[in-house]
Amino acid sequence: MTRSQNDLSKRDQAVCWHPYTQHGLEEDILPIVHASGSWLELADGSRMLDAISSWWTCLHGHGHPQLVEALTQQARSLDHVLFAGCTHPGAVDLAEQLTQVAPEGLTRVFYSDNGSTAVEVALKAAIQYWIRRGESRRTRFLSLEGAYHGDTFGAMAAGDPDPFFIDFSPFLFRVERTPPDPQVIEEILKRQPGQFAAVILEPLVQGAAGMQMYPPSILSQIRKLCDQHDTLLIADEVMTGFGRTGTLFACEQASITPDLLCLAKGLTGGILPLAATLVRESIYEAFLSTDRSRAFFHGHSFTANPIGCAVALASLKLLKEEATPDRLDQIGRQIESGLKDLRGQPGIRDLRRCGGIVALELQDPSGEEGYLSELGPRLRRACLDGEVLLRPLGNVLYAIPPSSTTPDECDRIAHALRTVSQTALS
Ligand SMILES: Cc1ncc(COP(=O)(O)O)c(C=O)c1O
Known part of the structure; x- marks a missing residue:
């Protein structure tokens, strides 16, 4: 029985x-009945290492006692309250702490509940910011080829429609797409002066594109271009945030502050849905008025859910106490070093790493690349029987494990990446 x-x-x-x-x-749908640390337990009693952090969320390992404790305590005292006209200690504490640890200059926190909504908030705030400032011609967005920002309509529009959103294209607002090349971006911004509301990007690592990476110097050049062309920069750190790239936020590596910063996934250590969009004071101030119609009309039932906030606070404490970004970096380093000899081997296109994210890109023999590559299903099948849970992105195998991953577990992950790639290529 499988x-x-x-x-x-x-x-x-x-x-x-x-x-x-x-x-x-x-x-195959795997029946998971229990999780602890870096391991998932299946219904048949077998175990799998969660090398992809349950869709890039699980930061400290499953069932971390401090997070579970924060969750249960908060549930007993205040489970939920609407965040329009009410506040609560967890939301304020968390906003204070996020604005302290985020790149300097981000002073306001707007809560929502997942990565897509964090992006929707950023896009809507950017559009209305320009309207409030009397620059309503600034309606266009610039994003990167291969970008993924979530599955709601605004987030889909900001993302690359190929391959996920092609059918929705007629319903999505037009977005200019470019490789992460400052020269091309400059040309586009110059060609249409005063028309761009914002540039939106995943800093340093484009996750769903197959963990495509670009250096911090590109990011800092894009920041400069946004300044020169008076365009907002939205950094979507839904995946890269909270230590994944080896620093708390990827933007730190380029020493930049975006105008809007989207956070989710690891915000609660990956155990509850909560998101935050951080903005500069000038953006908040553009909505500030005695005119009610100029308010930011956006909110979700579970905005700033107190249990989510309590767990996020516990996660931030752990991030500091355990130097999680360094730990993730070390984990990535060890996995990469277990695969180094594959570089240049037949069938291997690239081995790359940024912090705790390691990607092994394979050459698809059919020439088809990307998410729908022919190699994808072969890789998926090869992944299912082992003791390491991997979920390839087309022809790219990758690992992004939680910080609980031990050196022995890192070796197992490297071994699994090697074995799966060999099986699929053979
Ligand atoms: C960079 C990025 N932005 C946004 C999202 C959407 O997040 P969610 O799935 O929580 O809506 C994702 C999800 O993978 C992501 O990687």
Whole structure:
């Protein structure tokens, strides 16, 4: 019996519809019944190392006692309250701490509940900021080729439609797309002066594009261009935030402050849905008025959920106490060093790393590349039977493990990446 023939998987097949899953191909659905540290436990009692941090969320390891304690304590005292017209200690403490640790100059926190909504907030705030300032011609956005910013409509528009959102293209606002090349960006901004509301990007690592990486110097040049052309810069650190790139935020490596910063995933250590969009005071002030119609009309039922805020505070404490960004960097380093000899081998296009993110890009024999590469399903199948949970992005195998990952577990991850790539290429 395979893992996915379990009773839970069968019941799942009858009633569930999974994200980013083609059920017509009968993809194996793994029944997970328990998680602890870096390990997931399956219904048949076997275990898998969570090398992808459960969609890049799990930061300190599963079931971390300090996070679980914060969650239970907060649930007992204040479970939830609306955040319009009310506040609570956790939201204020967290906003104070986030504005302290974020790149200098980001002074206001707008809460929402996931990465896509953090991006929606940033896009809407950017559009209305210019309207409030009497520059309503600034309606255009510039984003990077291969960008992924989430699945809601604004986030889809900001992302690259290929391959996920092609069918929605007629419904999405037009966005200018460019490689992360300052020269090209400058030409675009020059060609359409006074028209861009913002440049939006994933700093240093473009996750869903296949962990594509570009250096901090590019990021700082883009910041300069935004300043020169009076355009806002939105940094989507939904994936890169909270130590993934080896620093608390990827923007730190370029010594820049974006005008808007989107955070989610690791904000709560990855155990509850909570998001935050941090902005400069000037953006907040553009909405400040005695005219009610000039308010920022955006909010979600669970905006600033107190339990999420309490867990995020506990996670921030751990990040400091345990120097999590350094730990993640060390983990990435060890996995990369276990794979170094693959560089230049037939079938291996690239081995790259940024902090705790390691990507092994394979050459697809059919020539098809990207998320829908032919190699993808072969890699997926090869991943399923091992003891390490990997979820390739097309022809790119990658690891982004939690900080609980031990040196022995790093070796196992490197071994799994090697074995899976060899199996799929053979
Ligand atoms: C860079 C980036 N932005 C936004 C999102 C969307 O986040 P969520 O899935 O929480 O809506 C993701 C998700 O992977 C992401 O990687």
